[in-house]
Amino acid sequence: xxxxxxxxxxxxxxxxxxxxxxxxxxxxxxxxxxxxxxxxxxxxxxxxxxxxxxxxxxxxxxxxxxxxxxxxxxxxxxxxxxxxxxxxxxxxxxxxxxxxxxxxxxxxxxxxxxxxxxxxxxxxxxxxxxxxxxxxxxxxxxxxxxxxxxxxxxxxxxxxxxxxxxxxxxxxxxxxxxxxxxxxxxxxxxxxxxxxxxx
Amino acid sequence: xxxxxxxxxxxxxxxxxxxxxxxxxxxxxxxxxxxxxxxxxxxxxxxxxxxxxxxxxxxxxxxxxxxxxxxxxxxxxxxxxxxxxxxxxxxxxxxxxxxxxxxxxxxxxxxxxxxxxxxxxxxxxxxxxxxxxxxxxxxxxxxxxxxxxxxxxxxxxxxxxxxxxxxxxxxxxxxxxxxxxxxxxxxxxxxxxxxxx
Numbered sequence: 281x282x283x284x285x286x287x288x289x290x291x292x293x294x295x296x297x298x299x300x301x302x303x304x305x306x307x308x309x310x311x312x313x314x315x316x317x318x319x320x321x322x323x324x325x326x327x328x329x330x331x332x333x334x335x336x337x338x339x340x341x342x343x344x345x346x347x348x349x350x351x352x353x354x355x356x357x358x359x360x361x362x363x364x365x366x367x368x369x370x371x372x373x374x375x376x377x378x379x380x381x382x383x384x385x386x387x388x389x390x391x392x393x394x395x396x397x398x399x400x401x402x403x404x405x406x407x408x409x410x411x412x413x414x415x416x417x418x419x420x421x422x423x424x425x426x427x428x429x430x431x432x433x434x435x436x437x438x439x440x441x442x443x444x445x446x447x448x449x450x451x452x453x454x455x456x457x458x459x460x461x462x463x464x465x466x467x468x469x470x471x472x473x474x475x476x477x478x479x
Numbered sequence: 480x481x482x483x484x485x486x487x488x489x490x491x492x493x494x495x496x497x498x499x500x501x502x503x504x505x506x507x508x509x510x511x512x513x514x515x516x517x518x519x520x521x522x523x524x525x526x527x528x529x530x531x532x533x534x535x536x537x538x539x540x541x542x543x544x545x546x547x548x549x550x551x552x553x554x555x556x557x558x559x560x561x562x563x564x565x566x567x568x569x570x571x572x573x574x575x576x577x578x579x580x581x582x583x584x585x586x587x588x589x590x591x592x593x594x595x596x597x598x599x600x601x602x603x604x605x606x607x608x609x610x611x612x613x614x615x616x617x618x619x620x621x622x623x624x625x626x627x628x629x630x631x632x633x634x635x636x637x638x639x640x641x642x643x644x645x646x647x648x649x650x651x652x653x654x655x656x657x658x659x660x661x662x663x664x665x666x667x668x669x670x671x672x673x674x675x676x
Contacts, residue, residue, distance in 0.1 A: 287547045294551055298558040305562055309569040316572035 325395025329383035330356035371455035376400040380455040406448035491613025504590040518626025522619025533611030536599040
């Protein structure tokens with residue numbers, strides 16, 4: 281019996297100390313990890329969307345609470361005037377969740393570019409959505425709220441398909457359409473907050 | 480009988496160099512060594528876990544009841560692995576993206592548990608540290624050599640810099656999974672020839 285108690289106590293203490301230590305480290309690194317995710321996961325997509333901006337969109341960002349979740353919006357300035365906004369939306373792809381960064385011009389409400397942030401699509405097939413320029417460019421210039429046009433050619437829309445990866449291409453289009461809905465619902469707030477970056 | 484500290488350290492570098500002599504911990508060895516950087520990164524992460532786990536196991540060796548020693552070792556090792564994972568996410572996110580699932584899998588790397596069980600739980604603190612450091616550096620070296628070999632042949636680069644000039648046609652087989660087995664087999668063969676005398 282004594283031996284039993286000793287074993288239980290040893291394991292409990294060990295696990296408690298380990299848990300305590302890890303939660304301290306977790307809390308103290310949380311901010312840096314968020315920053316790193318921003319830089320490595322969302323950063324490349326944002327930079328590819330906002331090629332000609334004069335500011336650093338990763339620095340100039342704001343958050344809006346949507347459905348009890350903080351969503352980051354990244355602001356791009358053209359010749360010093362804040363005009364572009366990029367934010368992430370998701371949809372379910374062929375291999376799992378798919379994240380799409382969508383850039384919108386707030387004056388015309390047109391899409392200026394899209395970029396894939398996270399995906400787990402089949403390498404060499406669905407994964408081409410992240411690199412296929414023709415596919416990504418086919419979103420550019422369409423109003424982000426135009427539900428009918430942000431669909432694949434097969435679905436009577438304007439988006440170019442990716443050969444052999446229709447499910448992935450369709451998922452990206454779905455994510456962009458969701459971004460359109462989100463943009464429309466929060467339009468006033470987004471525009472005010474973007475405008476606040478002019479100085 | 481009793482080996483000196485430097486002998487404990489040195490045995491990890493040649494006599495008992497983990498993947499080549501003990502042929503242990505092959506999962507990360509084969510999976511992440513597509514480039515030199517990944518190999519060395521994985522090696523260093525494992526070394527950190529090995530040294531810390533050896534140290535703590537050695538300190539606690541008289542406190543831990545023998546019947547539950549394995550769960551205790553696993554808790555200690557898992558703690559350090561998660562520590563490495565969090566630190567890597569915070570300070571070397573690019574490397575973390577490359578190594579991915581193989582960082583959490585250090586927990587079940589048999590080299591780490593093997594050293595805790597076979598060495599640190601029976602030896603004093605300083606020899607255990609030397610053992611962990613030696614085996615860890617040996618592991619890092621092996622992964623580095625394998626990574627450099629596969630990266631140079633498979634992608635024609637070392638640390639991202641081209642080494643063979645513009646006309647080199649990459650031997651892509653080497654950066655794929657079967658190439659890992661072939662490269663490891665060849666290295667084992669060389670090690671055996673050298674070790675024979």
